[in-house]
Amino acid sequence: MLSMNFKQRVITDLQAHVALSEEQIASLIERPKNAKLGDYAFPVFALAKIEHKNPVVIARDLAEKLSDPAFSQIQAVGPYVNFLIAHDCLVSETLHEVLTQQTAYGTQHIGSGNVPIDMSSPNIAKPMSMGHLRSTMIGNAIANILTKVGYTPIKINYLGDWGTQFGKLIYAYKTWGDEEAVKRDPINTLVKYYVEFHQKAEQDPSLDAQGRAWFKKLESGDKEALYLWRWFRDASLKEFKRIYGELDVHFDSITGESDFNDKMTPIISQLEDKHLLKTSQGAKIVDLGEDQNPALIQKSDGASLYITRDLAAAIYRKQKYDFVMSLYVVGNEQGEHFTQLKAVLKLMGYDWSDQIHHIPFGLITSGGKKLSTRKGNIIMLDKVLKDAVSLAHEQIAVKNPDLENADQVAHDVGVGAVVFHDLKNERLDNFDFDLKEVVRFEGDTGPYVQYTNARAQSILRKAKKPIELTSLALTDDAAFSVAKDLAEFPEIIKKSAERFEPSVIAKFALNLAKKFNKYYAKVKILSDDDQLNARLALVSATSLVLTESLRLLGVHAPQRM
RNA sequence: GGCCCUGUAGCUCAGCAGGAUAGAGCGACUGUCUCCUAAACAGUAGGUCAUCAGUUCGAUUCUGAUCAGGGUCACCA
Numbered sequence: 001m002l003s004m005n006f007k008q009r010v011i012t013d014l015q016a017h018v019a020l021s022e023e024q025i026a027s028l029i030e031r032p033k034n035a036k037l038g039d040y041a042f043p044v045f046a047l048a049k050i051e052h053k054n055p056v057v058i059a060r061d062l063a064e065k066l067s068d069p070a071f072s073q074i075q076a077v078g079p080y081v082n083f084l085i086a087h088d089c090l091v092s093e094t095l096h097e098v099l100t101q102q103t104a105y106g107t108q109h110i111g112s113g114n115v116p117i118d119m120s121s122p123n124i125a126k127p128m129s130m131g132h133l134r135s136t137m138i139g140n141a142i143a144n145i146l147t148k149v150g151y152t153p154i155k156i157n158y159l160g161d162w163g164t165q166f167g168k169l170i171y172a173y174k175t176w177g178d179e180e181a182v183k184r185d186p187i188n189t190l191v192k193y194y195v196e197f198h199q200k201a202e203q204d205p206s207l208d209a210q211g212r213a214w215f216k217k218l219e220s221g222d223k224e225a226l227y228l229w230r231w232f233r234d235a236s237l238k239e240f241k242r243i244y245g246e247l248d249v250h251f252d253s254i255t256g257e258s259d260f261n262d263k264m265t266p267i268i269s270q271l272e273d274k275h276l277l278k279t280s281q282g283a284k285i286v287d288l289g290e291d292q293n294p295a296l297i298q299k300s301d302g303a304s305l306y307i308t309r310d311l312a313a314a315i316y317r318k319q320k321y322d323f324v325m326s327l328y329v330v331g332n333e334q335g336e337h338f339t340q341l342k343a344v345l346k347l348m349g350y351d352w353s354d355q356i357h358h359i360p361f362g363l364i365t366s367g368g369k370k371l372s373t374r375k376g377n378i379i380m381l382d383k384v385l386k387d388a389v390s391l392a393h394e395q396i397a398v399k400n401p402d403l404e405n406a407d408q409v410a411h412d413v414g415v416g417a418v419v420f421h422d423l424k425n426e427r428l429d430n431f432d433f434d435l436k437e438v439v440r441f442e443g444d445t446g447p448y449v450q451y452t453n454a455r456a457q458s459i460l461r462k463a464k465k466p467i468e469l470t471s472l473a474l475t476d477d478a479a480f481s482v483a484k485d486l487a488e489f490p491e492i493i494k495k496s497a498e499r500f501e502p503s504v505i506a507k508f509a510l511n512l513a514k515k516f517n518k519y520y521a522k523v524k525i526l527s528d529d530d531q532l533n534a535r536l537a538l539v540s541a542t543s544l545v546l547t548e549s550l551r552l553l554g555v556h557a558p559q560r561m
Numbered sequence: 562g563g564c565c566c567u568g569u570a571g572c573u574c575a576g577c578a579g580g581a582u583a584g585a586g587c588g589a590c591u592g593u594c595u596c597c598u599a600a601a602c603a604g605u606a607g608g609u610c611a612u613c614a615g616u617u618c619g620a621u622u623c624u625g626a627u628c629a630g631g632g633u634c635a636c637c638a
Contacts, residue, residue: 027578030580032581033576033581033582033583033584034581034582037581041580041581043580043581045580045618045619048618049618055618077581078581079580079581080580080581121638123638160638162638163637163638164636164637164638165637165638168637212636257638280635281635281636282636283635283636285635285636291563291564292564293563293564293633293634293635294635295635296635296636298636299635299636300636301636303636305635305636305637305638306637306638331632332565332566332631332632332633333565333566333631333632333633334633334638335564335565335566335632335633336564336565336632336633336634337633337638339564339565360565360566362566362567362631362632363566363631363632365631368631370631370632374637395600396600398600399598399599399600400598400600413600424574425573425574425575426574426575428566428567429567429573429574430566430567430630430631430632431573431574432573434573437573437587440586440587441600442586442587442600442601443585443586443587443600444573444574444575444585444586444587445586445600447600448586448600448601450600451598451600451601452600452601454598454600455597455598455601458597458598459597459598462597463597503575507575507585510585510586511585514585517601517602518602518603520597520601520602521593521601521602521603522602524596524597525597526597527597539597560598561598561600
């Protein structure tokens with residue numbers, strides 16, 4: 001019985017002849033860039049150092065000693081020993097594995113325990129932007145990936161529903177707002193007031209004081225302030241839920257900063273008991289040492305701040321979930337907030353502060369400029385999604401006019417394009433928003449992967465026969481390169497889980513799709529010969545892994561498109 | 562100025578727990594639908610991997626400086 005893991009076989013083969021530990025060998029083995037050279041390579045430079053011999057000679061001698069039926073060739077090329085996997089062997093084993101495990105393929109155990117993920121967290125009375133999409137979809141993907149490797153993620157939407165901004169908004173509404181307009185289109189109207197407030201505040205700085213005063217009232221339970229705040233909050237939430245529906249993202253917990261309002265006093269007295277608070281310019285701070293800015297805990301007027309509420313929330317989460325990790329999918333520009341949060345928690349004596357991880361992501365700009373709600377410079381997620389879906393509709397009308405449930409498919413493809421675009425690059429990369437780029441359907445895009453899967457599904461429909469799990473061997477290069485990618489899937493999941501990096505999976509899916517499309521173009525799959533079953537197995541396994549990859553990213557995989 | 566991110570093809574980005582000729586996509590140019598969905602495939606063109614040092618047998622990958630871009634630095638979140 002051949003092992004599924006060819007790399008492990010290389011290690012075992014080498015161990016018998018080489019004076020290095022298993023770990024050392026494992027870390028030296030690499031994948032040659034040029035697939036013709038081999039599937040695994042062992043560079044012998046490390047041995048050359050120990051044995052003081054010419055690496056080329058060492059490689060040659062070593063290659064002669066090795067033999068293993070799983071490899072069609074073990075050959076020395078310069079200072080490398082190259083292992084070429086027997087094509088039929090890898091293809092049949094991989095297909096067998098994937099088709100046996102089905103969607104469980106790639107599932108593994110890396111860890112376990114609760115992992116709250118702070119994600120999305122839009123601010124009420126403001127429209128969701130492309131930045132919220134990042135937080136939402138990266139968090140959602142990380143949750144899916146962590147589940148696949150054994151953890152229990154808890155998706156928390158921690159609404160920005162508290163803070164001076166609501167004082168400003170209440171003031172703006174009371175001063176020049178119109179009830180009917182707010183009722184008609186709550187978010188857009190409210191955000192308009194908010195933008196106007198900041199415009200006017202530039203002329204008349206006394207407005208800021210008014211805003212702060214109203215927030216102070218809100219925090220001390222003023223009836224009118226609370227009434228307006230609740231109204232704004234409920235209206236916003238309704239709109240957010242609609243968008244989460246479009247994205248098919250669901251939360252385990254929706255809380256807001258306001259829920260921690262009553263925990264502010266305990267936090268501050270706790271800090272006081274531990275003698276961590278200092279008064280500086282009338283405000284209360286925690287001194288974090290010379291090389292760090294102090295954390296501002298309480299404003300001079302006594303009102304709370306972002307970090308105060310986050311401290312309370314962090315402690316609450318530890319108590320409630322007893323987490324093994326606590327993640328915050330929040331923009332990179334808030335990095336300092338999280339270093340402060342962790343530092344304060346540590347000073348408070350909570351050693352679990354090390355379990356808190358900020359998962360930062362890059363900034364989205366527009367025309368090279370930072371987006372700012374205050375300045376009215378925003379890209380509304382809702383509009384981007386609508387544009388994407390209607391473009392998908394146009395594509396369908398051209399490419400596949402007879403498609404059934406075109407509405408559903410247009411939705412899956414349009415939203416899929418936007419989401420995939422957001423996830424395919426490394427989290428930390430900044431990008432300038434370009435609608436044309438975001439809703440592209442060709443090239444390295446989500447729809448390309450979806451299309452590839454739809455093609456595979458189409459073949460399986462036409463084949464009209466069940467796939468047998470015997471005689472799955474294929475030898476041609478195109479099939480082999482598809483199978484090699486399929487075999488890599490578990491490692492890809494592991495890598496993306498360890499790095500909290502969905503883009504690893506997105507890139508994998510693109511590569512697999514590319515290889516499959518090559519195969520598709522080169523090989524007539526549905527010809528009736530003795531390898532038909534094996535080819536269909538390859539198609540089925542590919543579709544399975546593509547669908548699973550997209551699922552992990554939070555993207556739907558339509559059967560036809 | 563301090564701290565954090567980033568600098569690879571015209572554009573958007575891969576690669577990088579050091580290794581064999583640096584890869585995609587877009588854009589440009591050329592081909593391929595009587596053949597399983599051409600949202601695809603094949604090909605051409607395009608690079609002193611920001612610069613300079615250091616560590617090493619070997620650096621796009623590690624370290625340090627420099628330059629450039631972005632973020633952030635007390636009453637916003």
